[in-house]
Amino acid sequence: xxxxxxxxxxxxxxxxxxxxxxxxxxxxxxxxxxxxxxxxxxxxxxxxxxxxxxxxxxxxxxxxxxxxxxxxxxxxxxxxxxxxxxxxxxxxxxxxxxxxxxxxxxxxxxxxxxxxxxxxxxxxxxxxxxxxxxxxxxxxxxxxxxxxxxxxxxxxxxxxxxxxxxxxxxxxxxxxxxxxxxxxxxxxxxxxxxxxxxxxxxxxxxxxxxxxxxxxxxxxxxxxxxxxxxxxxxxxxxxxxxxxxxxxx
Amino acid sequence: xxxxxxxxxxxxxxxxxxxxxxxxxxxxxxxxxxxxxxxxxxxxxxxxxxxxxxxxxxxxxxxxxxxxxxxxxxxxxxxxxxxxxxxxxxxxxxxxxxxxxxxxxxxxxxxxxxxxxxxxxxxxxxxxxxxxxxxxxxxxxxxxxxxxxxxxxxxxxxxxxxxxxxxxxxxxxxxxxxxxxxxxxxxxxxxxxxxxxxxxxxxxxxxxxxxxxxxxxxxxxxxxxxxxxxxxxxxxxxxxxxxxxxxxxxxxxxxxxxxxxxxxxxxxxxxxxxxxxxxxxxxxxxxxxxxxxxxxxxxxxxxxxxxxxxxxxxxxxxxxxxxxxxxxxxxxxxxxxxxxxxxxxxxxxxxxxxxxxxxxxxxxxxxxxxxxxxxxxxxxxxxxxxxxxxxxxxxxxxxxxxxxxxxxxxxxxxxxxxxxxxxxxxxxxxxxxxxxxxx
Numbered sequence: 299x300x301x302x303x304x305x306x307x308x309x310x311x312x313x314x315x316x317x318x319x320x321x322x323x324x325x326x327x328x329x330x331x332x333x334x335x336x337x338x339x340x341x342x343x344x345x346x347x348x349x350x351x352x353x354x355x356x357x358x359x360x361x362x363x364x365x366x367x368x369x370x371x372x373x374x375x376x377x378x379x380x381x382x383x384x385x386x387x388x389x390x391x392x393x394x395x396x397x398x399x400x401x402x403x404x405x406x407x408x409x410x411x412x413x414x415x416x417x418x419x420x421x422x423x424x425x426x427x428x429x430x431x432x433x434x435x436x437x438x439x440x441x442x443x444x445x446x447x448x449x450x451x452x453x454x455x456x457x458x459x460x461x462x463x464x465x466x467x468x469x470x471x472x473x474x475x476x477x478x479x480x481x482x483x484x485x486x487x488x489x490x491x492x493x494x495x496x497x498x499x500x501x502x503x504x505x506x507x508x509x510x511x512x513x514x515x516x517x518x519x520x521x522x523x524x525x526x527x528x529x530x531x532x533x534x535x536x537x538x539x540x541x542x543x544x545x546x547x
Numbered sequence: 548x549x550x551x552x553x554x555x556x557x558x559x560x561x562x563x564x565x566x567x568x569x570x571x572x573x574x575x576x577x578x579x580x581x582x583x584x585x586x587x588x589x590x591x592x593x594x595x596x597x598x599x600x601x602x603x604x605x606x607x608x609x610x611x612x613x614x615x616x617x618x619x620x621x622x623x624x625x626x627x628x629x630x631x632x633x634x635x636x637x638x639x640x641x642x643x644x645x646x647x648x649x650x651x652x653x654x655x656x657x658x659x660x661x662x663x664x665x666x667x668x669x670x671x672x673x674x675x676x677x678x679x680x681x682x683x684x685x686x687x688x689x690x691x692x693x694x695x696x697x698x699x700x701x702x703x704x705x706x707x708x709x710x711x712x713x714x715x716x717x718x719x720x721x722x723x724x725x726x727x728x729x730x731x732x733x734x735x736x737x738x739x740x741x742x743x744x745x746x747x748x749x750x751x752x753x754x755x756x757x758x759x760x761x762x763x764x765x766x767x768x769x770x771x772x773x774x775x776x777x778x779x780x781x782x783x784x785x786x787x788x789x790x791x792x793x794x795x796x797x798x799x800x801x802x803x804x805x806x807x808x809x810x811x812x813x814x815x816x817x818x819x820x821x822x823x824x825x826x827x828x829x830x831x832x833x834x835x836x837x838x839x840x841x842x843x844x845x846x847x848x849x850x851x852x853x854x855x856x857x858x859x860x861x862x863x864x865x866x867x868x869x870x871x872x873x874x875x876x877x878x879x880x881x882x883x884x885x886x887x888x889x890x891x892x893x894x895x896x897x898x899x900x901x902x903x904x905x906x907x908x909x910x911x912x913x914x915x916x917x918x919x920x921x922x923x924x925x926x927x928x929x930x931x932x933x934x935x936x937x938x939x940x941x942x943x944x945x946x947x948x949x950x951x952x953x954x955x956x957x958x959x960x961x962x963x964x965x966x967x968x969x970x971x972x973x974x975x976x977x978x979x980x981x982x983x984x985x986x
Contacts, residue, residue, distance in 0.1 A: 392746035452741075474736075535575070
């Protein structure tokens with residue numbers, strides 16, 4: 299799937315916003331309510347009292363603007379396409395799991411596996427990110443203003459992660475074509491990962507993405523480095539005779 | 548001095564092991580192959596049905612019902628299939644497009660289901676399959692929410708019986724440009740999939756993730772969890788407690804397109820032993836027949852299916868048998884030459900991993916794929932599924948039942964001690980089962 303531009307805004311109706319109090323609803327009722335509102339064309343929704351509940355806002359496949367007034371739990375805003383969401387608080391595991399397009403902003407910290415398997419769009423974390431940030435990404439961008447944890451970018455296939463702070467141990471383990479930009483230090487590299495310098499063109503590109511995401515120029519590191527794959531694990535080193543006759547169509 | 552007419556057979560260092568060591572001395576790594584284990588394991592041939600004859604009058608009504616309903620625990624729309632056997636998940640990538648479509652068409656002809664396998668959904672499979680289960684693997688290749696919601700069920704794969712606790716493997720010669728694009732990978736690489744799902748680590752998180760899938764699908768379709776047969780008793784209980792509608796137990800005799808031989812031959816437990824353990828585990832938590840049980844791994848015919856059902860399964864899934872029905876390991880005069888193309892005679896090929904399938908099933912080579920004629924292959928799949936159904940009916944009637952789902956352990960005996968202990972069936976000639984305090 300082609301990566302949509304991070305700043306490509308989805309079409310949202312001009313209807314007045316709706317407020318949904320999540321405290322009064324079960325998870326099922328909440329998601330049903332959300333889907334019903336969207337189908338009625340009410341695409342600006344403020345959610346109060348999410349109280350770090352799990353599975354809020356799953357499977358939203360049309361343009362909408364959501365604001366969570368508080369923290370969310372596991373797998374919130376997962377399997378979505380075309381959303382524009384802000385979480386004013388923390389998020390649990392798996393935020394934006396398999397995101398197809400759109401933007402998710404978290405004003406504080408996120409747990410493990412943020413942006414897991416995402417295919418497009420942008421996730422912006424203004425605090426720190428936990429372990430396995432961007433695990434198995436197939437596209438899109440994850441931005442972490444603070445530090446990112448253990449196994450960041452594990453088995454990342456495509457896309458990019460930009461960490462303004464430090465990256466935890468086993469960074470970029472077993473990556474394919476993803477890139478992890480970092481402004482601080484890396485605790486350790488994962489299997490088949492290496493650090494490369496970032497040239498001026500790329501630096502400018504990264505700064506542009508960050509400013510587009512809302513970062514202030516004075517908060518952006520003067521220079522980034524990047525973690526990429528050494529690509530030594532792409533092929534078995536030795537092959538049996540029948541395996542040797544390689545063919546790529 | 549006597550001259551031996553035949554060489555001595557060394558059981559430890561057999562000819563196969565000698566060859567294996569010599570190859571690995573060149574390779575410097577484990578060997579990879581497709582298909583299933585070479586181990587001689589206890590299997591369905593070690594248990595028998597026993598008719599009642601004079602002890603109970605057999606029904607004169609010859610009809611046997613085989614309709615099967617999966618997913619009544621929570622899903623709004625259970626999967627209803629005409630026979631308790633469906634096609635297990637095999638990926639487009641491991642299999643050719645023609646093979647996948649033939650399986651879909653064949654399954655649709657008899658009114659049963661298919662499963663997508665790894666690598667996402669093939670559009671044609673959804674078009675031709677009347678019941679399609681979307682398989683969610685650790686890799687998440689090709690997964691989109693738009694496709695997920697098109698499934699009639701979702702299968703979350705914890706692992707597969709052929710290679711427990713290892714990720715998928717697709718060798719470079721099968722990662723064509725089309726497959727690479729679908730999986731978001733560079734073409735031609737030796738694809739290695741993750742062993743664990745990206746966002747959940749253990750059964751508690753899996754329980755939350757099952758709810759994610761429910762919310763995504765509006766609670767409409769069954770969610771099943773596929774487990775390789777290893778620590779079955781605990782795994783089944785943990786899977787059932789996640790809130791899934793069903794559990795698929797995949798035994799050690801299951802097949803794969805590619806695996807290290809180490810795991811293929813030395814990890815997991817036999818399918819036969821897994822079924823009874825799974826049944827008892829569900830009974831212990833009062834979820835037997837509330838959570839449905841699908842068994843896969845070496846199901847070869849209708850009587851294997853019937854035995855699995857008698858032991859506690861609600862349905863079985865077939866993979867290798869379906870591929871053989873397509874044409875796997877079949878010498879086609881004037882078309883194939885197994886000896887020349889894959890180095891072994893037809894009937895002995897396990898080279899799915901090489902992409903050189905002479906019959907066009909486990910390949911991405913368009914020239915080889917042409918050897919699989921779509922509609923003929925679909926008919927063969929349908930015929931084989933029908934043969935399985937008629938076999939189930941015959942054996943069900945023979946033990947005096949009119950519904951294949953009424954088959955029970957009381958209808959069977961074990962032929963040897965191993966099978967008796969594994970299945971808790973009395974050994975033939977006895978009325979008892981060897982006792983065990985925990986199993």
